[in-house]
Amino acid sequence: MRLTRAGEYGIRCVLHLARNGRGKLVSRMEIATRTDIPPHFLAKIAQQLARAGIIEILQGSTGGYRLLTDPSEITLLSVIEAIIGGISLNDCVARPESCHNSSYCAIHRVWDKANRQLRDSLRETNFVVLAAEESCCLMPFSLAGNSNLSIEEK
Amino acid sequence: MRLTRAGEYGIRCVLHLARNGRGKLVSRMEIATRTDIPPHFLAKIAQQLARAGIIEILQGSTGGYRLLTDPSEITLLSVIEAIIGGISLNDCVARPESCHNSSYCAIHRVWDKANRQLRDSLRETNFVVLAAEESCCLMPFSLAGNSNLSIEEK
DNA sequence: ATATATAAGACCAAAAATATCTTATTTATC
DNA sequence: GATAAATAAGATATTTTTGGTCTTATATAT
Numbered sequence: 001m002r003l004t005r006a007g008e009y010g011i012r013c014v015l016h017l018a019r020n021g022r023g024k025l026v027s028r029m030e031i032a033t034r035t036d037i038p039p040h041f042l043a044k045i046a047q048q049l050a051r052a053g054i055i056e057i058l059q060g061s062t063g064g065y066r067l068l069t070d071p072s073e074i075t076l077l078s079v080i081e082a083i084i085g086g087i088s089l090n091d092c093v094a095r096p097e098s099c100h101n102s103s104y105c106a107i108h109r110v111w112d113k114a115n116r117q118l119r120d121s122l123r124e125t126n127f128v129v130l131a132a133e134e135s136c137c138l139m140p141f142s143l144a145g146n147s148n149l150s151i152e153e154k
Numbered sequence: 155m156r157l158t159r160a161g162e163y164g165i166r167c168v169l170h171l172a173r174n175g176r177g178k179l180v181s182r183m184e185i186a187t188r189t190d191i192p193p194h195f196l197a198k199i200a201q202q203l204a205r206a207g208i209i210e211i212l213q214g215s216t217g218g219y220r221l222l223t224d225p226s227e228i229t230l231l232s233v234i235e236a237i238i239g240g241i242s243l244n245d246c247v248a249r250p251e252s253c254h255n256s257s258y259c260a261i262h263r264v265w266d267k268a269n270r271q272l273r274d275s276l277r278e279t280n281f282v283v284l285a286a287e288e289s290c291c292l293m294p295f296s297l298a299g300n301s302n303l304s305i306e307e308k
Numbered sequence: 309a310t311a312t313a314t315a316a317g318a319c320c321a322a323a324a325a326t327a328t329c330t331t332a333t334t335t336a337t338c
Numbered sequence: 339g340a341t342a343a344a345t346a347a348g349a350t351a352t353t354t355t356t357g358g359t360c361t362t363a364t365a366t367a368t
Binding site: 211 | 311312313314315316317
């Protein structure tokens with residue numbers, strides 16, 4: 001497991017939406033601009049977030065994205081796993097059947113424990129906490145503005 | 155961070171050596187054959203292990219590898235970090251300067267904590283424990299034999 | 309000197325990650 | 339209904355990482 005760029009973008013996107021509150025609709029282009037995500041890449045990531053039931057995508061000329069659930073119910077774990085799939089530190093953990101007898105394997109147990117701890121840490125963190133605090137990966141909310149942007153897609 | 159194939163091979167190599175005891179010299183080809191590692195790839199990995207002070211490489215016609223320290227002092231963490239470099243779950247953790255102000259960043263702290271937990275788990279596990287137990291990633295020691303092999307590199 | 313081992317680094321191939329492009333669809337508005 | 343402005347979906351391209359191989363050099367025992 002590794003936090004890929006896509007995973008990082010997913011976090012930024014949800015964090016931006018969380019700072020706007022649960023129901024607020026934000027256009028893809030605004031999110032992309034504010035959080036410095038390539039717009040087309042964001043589209044792909046948003047689809048994964050939507051499939052996971054985290055955001056809702058609205059089409060049409062006034063479309064955009066918005067959170068489906070309250071930021072307090074959205075954890076770092078759910079966002080990350082929506083983007084990069086299940087977290088597993090090695091194959092052995094993800095696919096026990098790839099080993100002959102993983103239940104007896106000492107190495108397997110170590111990775112399995114580490115994997116559980118990692119998931120627990122990520123699950124403990126929700127987006128109310130993150131939205132409230134400052135994050136170096138994003139502009140502070142106060143600077144982000146809101147405004148009706150008219151951003152051209154090229 | 156992710157356990158790459160190279161990291162997996164590094165563990166297998168050290169585990170095989172650990173099962174032979176600290177001072178025992180084992181040829182590269184024997185290790186490669188026993189643990190199913192491509193011989194040339196093993197050479198590369200061994201060099202990293204040697205640079206980290208975990209094994210010693212002996213050249214010449216009776217050369218091979220052997221553990222420099224007691225298996226009880228060798229941890230999963232040291233082997234893995236010898237191969238894949240420092241463990242970091244995201245860039246933010248590896249290079250704090252890559253963020254504007256990572257010390258204030260809520261997301262940073264979550265990853266940092268998870269990272270510490272992971273390293274702790276890996277550091278707790280040494281190769282005496284691993285060598286004693288069965289591991290699905292390797293043939294059981296009893297089947298591995300010892301013998302003077304004359305294995306052709308082709 | 310020779311045979312047999314590893315050293316070291318160049319090199320290549322495959323996979324994954326990142327990013328973009330193109331065509332289609334949806335929706336509000338006129 | 340036509341148009342403009344947004345996203346959908348998937349194909350494609352680029353870059354990076356990983357995995358593996360090959361070649362030439364060096365070391366050591368006999």
